[in-house]
Amino acid sequence: MSAIKPVSSGAAPLEENADNLKPSRQEAMKAVETLIRWAGEDPSREGLKGTPDRVARAYEEFFSGYDTDPVQLLQRTFEEIDGYDEMVLLRDIRFESHCEHHLAPIIGKAHVAYMPDRRVVGISKLARVVEAYAKRMQIQEKMTAQIANTIQEVLQPKGVAVVIEAAHQCMTTRGVHKSGVTMVTSRMLGLFRSNPSTRREFLSLVGNPGNSASSGMMG
Ligand SMILES: Nc1nc2c(ncn2[C@@H]2O[C@H](COP(=O)(O)OP(=O)(O)OP(=O)(O)O)[C@@H](O)[C@H]2O)c(=O)[nH]1
Numbered sequence: 001m002s003a004i005k006p007v008s009s010g011a012a013p014l015e016e017n018a019d020n021l022k023p024s025r026q027e028a029m030k031a032v033e034t035l036i037r038w039a040g041e042d043p044s045r046e047g048l049k050g051t052p053d054r055v056a057r058a059y060e061e062f063f064s065g066y067d068t069d070p071v072q073l074l075q076r077t078f079e080e081i082d083g084y085d086e087m088v089l090l091r092d093i094r095f096e097s098h099c100e101h102h103l104a105p106i107i108g109k110a111h112v113a114y115m116p117d118r119r120v121v122g123i124s125k126l127a128r129v130v131e132a133y134a135k136r137m138q139i140q141e142k143m144t145a146q147i148a149n150t151i152q153e154v155l156q157p158k159g160v161a162v163v164i165e166a167a168h169q170c171m172t173t174r175g176v177h178k179s180g181v182t183m184v185t186s187r188m189l190g191l192f193r194s195n196p197s198t199r200r201e202f203l204s205l206v207g208n209p210g211n212s213a214s215s216g217m218m219g
């Protein structure tokens with residue numbers, strides 16, 4: 001095991017930002033009540049009485065990633081790997097996120113790979129890093145870059161590759177109303193960027209990104 005120098009994890013939790021003080025739960029519930037009235041409903045009727053509280057709890061879950069520091073997740077590594085120096089790939093990490101423009105769900109899969117440099121990280125931690133960034137208000141490009149950059153900076157492997165394929169409900173349930181559309185993004189660093197055969201090997205192991213309509217992504 002080895003300790004690693006911490007690096008910045010991107011967005012700071014709201015509570016740490018004095019200019020952007022977090023509203024109380026009560027204020028959040030009041031805002032939901034306002035939206036209910038604005039939609040033309042009566043927030044005091046039986047079925048809606050508990051809704052502001054439920055929505056506040058749902059938001060705590062949807063956006064719990066702000067309470068997690070992805071850098072901390074990657075601190076513990078293992079060096080007894082008997083010279084293992086091939087790719088490590090975690091494929092099909094399902095995630096649920098929300099787009100920062102409409103707060104509509106983004107549902108998809110992430111594929112995360114790295115080329116170790118004398119040490120590896122517990123494999124669940126890669127999925128936890130995906131989760132920490134997914135449970136925030138996102139755009140897919142930013143989330144893809146954040147995952148790859150954090151792994152590269154903290155673990156300092158020989159390379160990192162991240163591919164994300166996802167359906168954006170802001171495109172299906174509203175707006176342009178196009179269902180079955182998948183957005184595919186990728187970020188390749190180190191050997192995955194400079195070495196075409198490493199990149200090819202990764203892409204062939206991942207399969208055919210974007211061809212996921214039949215694999216459970218709900219647009
Ligand atoms: N690049 C990118 N765009 C996204 C993502 N999620 C949502 N969007 C887009 O963000 C854009 C916001 O565009 P605006 O014109 O400001 O918003 P809008 O009027 O609601 O746009 P429409 O969705 O076209 O109705 C839309 O085109 C969305 O499809 C994402 O992860 N990445």
Ligand SMILES: [Zn+2]
Binds near residue numbers: 099104170
């Ligand atoms: Zn959107």
